[in-house]
Amino acid sequence: MNIHFDLDRPAAESRIVVAMSGGVDSSVVAALAARTGAEVIGVTLQLYDHGEAVKRSGSCCAGQDIYDAKTVCDRLGIAHYVLDYESRFRTGVIDRFADEYAAGRTPVPCSLCNQGVKFTDLIGFARELGADCLATGHYVRRVVAAGRVELWKGRDPSRDQSYFLYGTTRNQLDFLRFPLGDLPKSETRRLAVETGLAVADKPDSQDICFVPDGDYAGLVKRLRPQTAAPGDIVDLDGRVVGSHPGVVHYTIGQRRGIEIGGQPEPLYVVRIEPEHRRLVVGPRRALAVSVASVAEINWLAEDQVAVEAKVRSLARPVAAHWNGSSLRFANPEYGVAPGQSAVFYEGERLLGGGTIVSTEAALLAA
Structure with a gap:
């Protein structure tokens, strides 16, 4: 397999920084980078306090994941750095996530993270190290067309991550590399086995990385207690038709959890009015x-x-x-x-x- 990192200099004179989450994707990217003959440096972000990080596994940037990234780097014979970005992550991602839910909106934390610590800060650090590029394990394609760098969907539709990378700027694209963009996940795992990486069979992370148990409502309630206040459920005409245990449990388009009987058709959350602790519900056509x-x-x-x-x-x-x-x-x-x-x-x-x-x-x- 011939995967290029599109380096401007000969590989032997180049330095590639790889963003390593501890999963199989970024680990394979590090292995592919090492094969080029360039100097490779793995960088992992510590996004939680150390006590919490040790408890979390199967997420992203957790204690086990940092250990796994270091193990891969040792196996490949490359340097590995861990950056403590806990405060930046809490301010730029977790707090904003909670604020958005408290305002009745539905945030996309992965996009916020990619636009902040994952790209902006990591690219800055990679440049400080004198790197020629920053490589990541995202399934997207960096395409140069008519002298211009473009971002394309990953070749495998089931793995495409372009939706979460829309905030990538042109300047960032010039510096970024996505060597897995043409591969299916099965090929990535095969390469991990071929290289002898201990993470070859590691499951993919699920849910939001800082909510590994999937209970995002519990996190938001702890950070923004007002979202757990009960309130009214009203129809499109403003008539009270029921009650709810807190707006944090609902998003636009949700049907489950409304639990109002005797209606001619199923009801969905059409609007959330957190300032009044109120849910507005209606039939599907109202969505x-x-x-x-x-x-x-x-x-x-x-x-x-x-x-x-x-x-x-x-x-x-x-x-x-x-x-x-x-x-x-x-x-x-x-x-x-x-x-x-x-x-x-x-x-x-x-x-x-x-x-x-x-x-x-x-x-x-x-």
């Missing part, structure tokens, strides 16, 4: 959105009007019109929630994206 306003835009391509927009990580891109501040969907879109990322594509190419701040309902007949 239909025609327009979404998007802010904090990062744009990687030329000006595009016709785009394919993805408004949830597991959603399919849909046709939309972009006017520079809002998306108008060609057909009503469901499950569009403020706080989520809207990411724009042209086929395989990522054009840019931003954060959904508000939506306009589509008027559908009953």
Whole structure:
């Protein structure tokens, strides 16, 4: 297999820094980098206090993961650094995550992390080390077309992570490398076995990395206790139809947990009003959105009007019109929630994206 890191200098004169989470993907990237003959340095982020980190495994940047990254580096004969970014991570990701839920929005913490400590800070550190590039284990493709660097979806649709990387800037793309972008996960694991890496069979991390048990509501309640206050559930006309145990337990489009009987059709969360501790519910057609306003835009391509927009990580891109501040969907879109990322594509190419701040309902007949 011939994987290139697109170095500007001969490999023997180059230095590659690899962002290592302790998982199989970044470990294989380190092994591939070492094969080039370049000097390779692995860097792992310590994102939790040491006491908590030791308890966490199967997540990202936890105690076991740091140990695994060091073990891989020792196996490859490369240097390994651990950077303590706990305070930056708490401020830039965890606190913002809790604030967004407290405001009735649905955040995407992986995007926040990639835009902050994972890329901005790590790239800065790699440059301080005199690196020629920073390589990561993300399943996306860095494509040079007509002298311009572009970001494309990973070749394997089941592994594509481009949705979470829309905030990557052009300057960052110049410095970043994604050697796994053309591979399926099965090939990555095969390479790990071939190289003799102890993490070859390590399971992929699940859920949000700083909520490994999946109980995000419990975390938010601890950090923002007001979100656990009970309140009313009202219909689209403002009539009280029930009660809830706290807005933290709900997101836009959710059906489970409403538990209101005697209704002619199933009810979904249409709007969250945390200032009034209130949930607004309605039938599924009330979730239909025609327009979404998007802010904090990062744009990687030329000006595009016709785009394919993805408004949830597991959603399919849909046709939309972009006017520079809002998306108008060609057909009503469901499950569009403020706080989520809207990411724009042209086929395989990522054009840019931003954060959904508000939506306009589509008027559908009953």
